[in-house]
Amino acid sequence: MFLTSKRMFFHSSTVSRYVEVVRGLACEILGVMAKGIGVPPSLFTTLLTDHDSDSLFRLNHYPLVTDTSSSSSFHHGNAPIGFGEHSDPQILTLLTSNGVPGLQILLGNGVWVPVNSDPKAFCVIVGDLLQVMTNGRFKSVRHRAMANTSSRECRLSMVFFGGPPPQTIITCPPQLLKPNKPPLYKPFTWAEYKSHTYAHRLGETRLDHFKLP
Secondary structure, three states, X not given: XXXXXXXXXXXXXXXXXXXXXXXXXXXXXXXXXHHHHOOOOHHHHHHHHOOOOOOEEEEEEEOEOOOOOOOOOOEEOOEEEEEEEEOOOOOEEEEEEOOOOOEEEEOOOOOEEEOOOOOOOOEEEEOHHHHHHOOOOOOOOOEEEEOEOOOOOOEEEEEEEEOOOOOOEEOOOHHHOEOOEOOOEOOEEHHHXXXXXXXXXXXXXXXXXXXXX
16 A cells, blocks of 8 residues: 555555554654653553554545635635644654645744655654643644645545543653642543544644643
8 A cells, every 4th residue: 555656445454554553653652752751661652552542544635726716725825724723632643645745834933844745754743642741841743734736646644643542541640740840731531632622623722721720
């Protein structure tokens, strides 16, 4: 199964195998991140390998847009938006595409930066839950997808969203807390946050609801 193929056939067994391989890659990345901040790798990885892990695989299709008038799609300045600004609510996202550009990330200074679209590489995106579990050491990345107006072919992306079991309590481990670094968020379950997320508009900062004073 290759995103660069002219004709693609997705078999359930192929997709299942792909998801498990990417899940393993996500766990490797989370393990390295955990070691970097001084917590056991299993603190994060077991949430993705658990039998009840609420992870998700999605295939996105962005067809070529020939009508770029303001009435054809949501605009940001002169650029039409394919999928609006947001952060992913899960722990970690791995995204790969067929080489057609479109993904952008928002920097801290408010500038949108295009992400190089390499079909042989993955884009790693920190999700909201990881921001909470690391007490802000890793911050969720706000991103968006621009409409496909400059390519001669459609844009395809395959996305793995690594999520924990629904009843997992999301909180910062004691190893990351200090007297001068108290928890930034109150504990909540993934099921609670997921429900909160889908009850609000896409571009809203949904973690604010769980911030401690």
